[in-house]
Amino acid sequence: MPIEESVEYAIRVQDVSKVYRLYEKPIDRLKESLSLSHKNYHKDFFALNGISFQVRKGETVGIIGTNGSGKSTILKIITGVLTPTSGEVQVEGVISALLELGAGFNMEYTGIENIYMNGTMMGFSRKEMEAKLQDILDFADIGDFVYQPVKTYSSGMFVRLAFALAINVEPEILIVDEALSVGDVFFQSKCYRRMEEIRQNGTTILMVTHDMGSVIKYCDRVVLLNKGSFIAEGAPGKMVDLYKKILANQMEDLEEELQEMNDFSGGIGDSGRENGENPADGRADKEGLMKEHITINPNRTEYGDGRAQIYDLGMFDERGNLTNLLLKGEYFTIREKIRFLEDIPAPIFTYTIKDKKGAELSGTNTMFEGADIRPVKAGDEYEVNFRQKMTLQGGEYLLSMSCTGFEQGEHTVYHRLYDVANITVISNKNTVGVYDMESKVEAVYHPVERKS
Numbered sequence: 001m002p003i004e005e006s007v008e009y010a011i012r013v014q015d016v017s018k019v020y021r022l023y024e025k026p027i028d029r030l031k032e033s034l035s036l037s038h039k040n041y042h043k044d045f046f047a048l049n050g051i052s053f054q055v056r057k058g059e060t061v062g063i064i065g066t067n068g069s070g071k072s073t074i075l076k077i078i079t080g081v082l083t084p085t086s087g088e089v090q091v092e093g094v095i096s097a098l099l100e101l102g103a104g105f106n107m108e109y110t111g112i113e114n115i116y117m118n119g120t121m122m123g124f125s126r127k128e129m130e131a132k133l134q135d136i137l138d139f140a141d142i143g144d145f146v147y148q149p150v151k152t153y154s155s156g157m158f159v160r161l162a163f164a165l166a167i168n169v170e171p172e173i174l175i176v177d178e179a180l181s182v183g184d185v186f187f188q189s190k191c192y193r194r195m196e197e198i199r200q201n202g203t204t205i206l207m208v209t210h211d212m213g214s215v216i217k218y219c220d221r222v223v224l225l226n227k228g229s230f231i232a233e234g235a236p237g238k239m240v241d242l243y244k245k246i247l248a249n250q251m252e253d254l255e256e257e258l259q260e261m262n263d264f265s266g267g268i269g270d271s272g273r274e275n276g277e278n279p280a281d282g283r284a285d286k287e288g289l290m291k292e293h294i295t296i297n298p299n300r301t302e303y304g305d306g307r308a309q310i311y312d313l314g315m316f317d318e319r320g321n322l323t324n325l326l327l328k329g330e331y332f333t334i335r336e337k338i339r340f341l342e343d344i345p346a347p348i349f350t351y352t353i354k355d356k357k358g359a360e361l362s363g364t365n366t367m368f369e370g371a372d373i374r375p376v377k378a379g380d381e382y383e384v385n386f387r388q389k390m391t392l393q394g395g396e397y398l399l400s401m402s403c404t405g406f407e408q409g410e411h412t413v414y415h416r417l418y419d420v421a422n423i424t425v426i427s428n429k430n431t432v433g434v435y436d437m438e439s440k441v442e443a444v445y446h447p448v449e450r451k452s
Contacts, residue, residue, distance in 0.1 A: 009092065010173050010204040011055040011078060016087030018048040018073055018228075047073045049228045050087070057092070060205040062215045062236065064243050065225035071208040074225075075099060075177050078206070093172030093204065094122060098163055111146035111153075111161050118165055132168055139194070140164035160187060167194050173204045192218070212240050213394055216327070217428035232258060237327075240426070241317075244325045253293065253322075290314030290335065293322040294421060297398075301418035307344060308403040308414035312337040315399070315423065326390050328427035328436065334386040338403050340376045344414065347373060349384040351401045353392070353423065361392065361434055363400075391435045394427030 021042040023029050028041035035041075048070045055061045063071045076082040078089055079097040097104075104121065105114050115136055119129035137146060140161045145153060150161070166174065174195070195218070199205055209215060215222055215236050222239035224231040226246055231254075232239065245254040289312045314322050318330040326332050334351050349371075352363035364386065366373050376382070402416035431437075 008057045009054045009090075010057045010059070011092075011206065012088075012090040013051055013053050013074065013078070014088045014090075016048055016051045016074065016077060016084045016089060017046060018070070018077065018082065019085040020045045020047060046228045048077075048084070051225070051228075051230050052087075053223050053230065053233055055204060055206055057204055058202045059220050060199055060207070060218055062219040062222045062239075063206070063208045063225060064210075064212075064215060064222055064239065065231075066246060068227065069225040070228040071225060072099070072177055073228075075175055075206070075208060079175055091173065095173045095175060096122060096166045096169050096171030097175040097177075098166040099175070099177045105150055105158075105162065107151040108149055110149055111140075111142070114150055114161070115146075115165055119169065122169060122171075124169065132170075135168045136161075136164045139168055139190075156187075163191055167191070167198065170198075171203060173206070174198065176205070176207045176209075178208055178210070212243070212325075212426040213428045216240060216426070240325075240327075241319065241321055241323075244321070244323045247325070290322055290337075295324045296421055297419050300420045302416060302420075304403070304413045304415035306415070307340065307342040308347065309339050309341065310336050310401060310403060310415050310417055311339050313401060313417075313420065315421070324422055325424045325426060328390050328392065328394055328425050328429070331387060331389050334399070334401070336384050336401050338382045338384070338415070340378060340380045340382075342378050343376065344405060345375045345407070346405050347376060347382070347414070348404045348406075349373070349382065349401075350404065351386055351399065354398045354400065354419070355434070356396055356398065361397070365404075390425060391438065392425050393430045393434060393436065394425050397423040397425065399423055 022045050023032075023042050032039065032041040051070070051074060053061075063074065065071055073082065075097070076099065077084050078091065079095055079099065081099070104118055106117065109117065112133075115133065116126060116129050119132070120126070124132075140146070140157075140163075142153075142157045142160055145157055146161070150158060153161070166176075176195075192214070195205065199218070205218075207214075207219070219236045221233060222236045223233045224239045224242055224246075231246075232242055242254060242257060245251070245257065291313055294314060313334075313336045315324060315326070316333040316335065317323050317326055318332065336349065336351070338347070338349065340347075348365050348367045350363065350365035353361050355361055366384065373382075398419040399421045400416070400418045401420060403414045404416070405412050405414065429436075431439075
């Protein structure tokens with residue numbers, strides 16, 4: 001992709017590839033080195049294959065993708081830990097990098113000694129590091145352990161010190177690779193607050209994470225990789241949508257989406273959503289069954305007397321995508337299709353969402369909602385859409401659905417699917433408890449009048 005010369009870039013990655021030679025047996029390496037005919041005994045593995053992207057100064061960019069996509073490899077090349085097989089990386093500014101635990105630390109040195117050593121490697125003098133030392137120690141908050149060899153640290157203490165160092169040296173470029181997943185939730189919150197502070201001060205941030213909530217909340221732009229190849233870059237909401245398709249192995253859908261990307265209007269929270277408009281309404285279902293495009297529980301429990309069959313089901317996000325991943329605060333639709341094998345006077349259609357422990361958190365049915373459901377004959381079908389706003393906290397949930405009814409005053413189950421699919425809720429703001437009451441906060445400050 002062409003580089004805009006008029007824009008100031010902190011990082012430029014141009015056609016970068018990283019190729020590793022894989023040998024079936026150790027002896028093959030020796031055979032290849034001694035071969036007079038230059039016979040190859042290896043296979044080339046492309047950890048990265050022609051990757052190109054740029055990061056503007058002051059921008060926060062996320063890199064996402066499944067395991068093995070090359071995310072950590074590209075960060076190591078940018079920071080100079082690895083050398084690319086081909087291509088070029090240009091960096092403008094002082095980098096502070098937090099890669100995997102242990103990178104840049106000498107395990108025999110004390111915490112204090114490692115702080116000074118890493119500061120020197122980043123170009124700071126001892127006097128400059130002395131001025132920053134107290135801020136680093138206060139942030140790490142590991143007490144007298146800073147005077148002990150880091151090999152005696154727990155993983156939690158290690159990441160506290162490493163992050164405190166990386167984020168308190170006022171870097172021009174901060175690079176973070178999943179390091180925050182080790183610290184406790186309170187330290188993670190503290191780190192994100194500090195990242196937001198330096199972001200507001202103009203620091204360029206490049207981060208790799210599997211936390212889609214953080215991607216949407218903090219990133220200005222996102223680069224999506226898959227199996228060492230560049231897939232797309234753009235608004236966080238859009239890239240998360242594409243990432244969902246990769247997770248669900250919907251590669252054909254991904255190709256269609258990439259071809260239509262020029263028609264996408266932007267990120268999360270587009271206008272026209274609060275009034276309950278449904279982008280999926282009137283949209284033709286994808287070829288085949290909906291359940292073929294989402295993750296269905298192979299160990300689900302189902303039962304009923306067989307007079308009705310829920311033969312297809314799906315979940316649609318706010319943009320009309322079939323998916324198991326939903327964003328908190330957005331509208332989504334649960335759709336089920338039912339075929340009737342016998343006459344039924346008054347069918348009821350339901351859904352329930354439970355947590356992983358089996359506690360019912362929410363749900364409704366067509367009787368509660370006062371829907372106009374007609375008597376059905378054998379061979380008839382119903383398509384039922386439940387549309388609502390996702391207010392559950394970020395996390396993992398289970399979806400159940402059923403077709404039931406009342407006959408001679410007795411509750412009758414025609415077909416019920418327990419835990420038929422998972423729902424992953426991605427959130428950039430979790431509150432206390434199971435769901436968010438969407439509080440609106442107003443605080444009025446009344447200072448006391450003080451005598452001058």
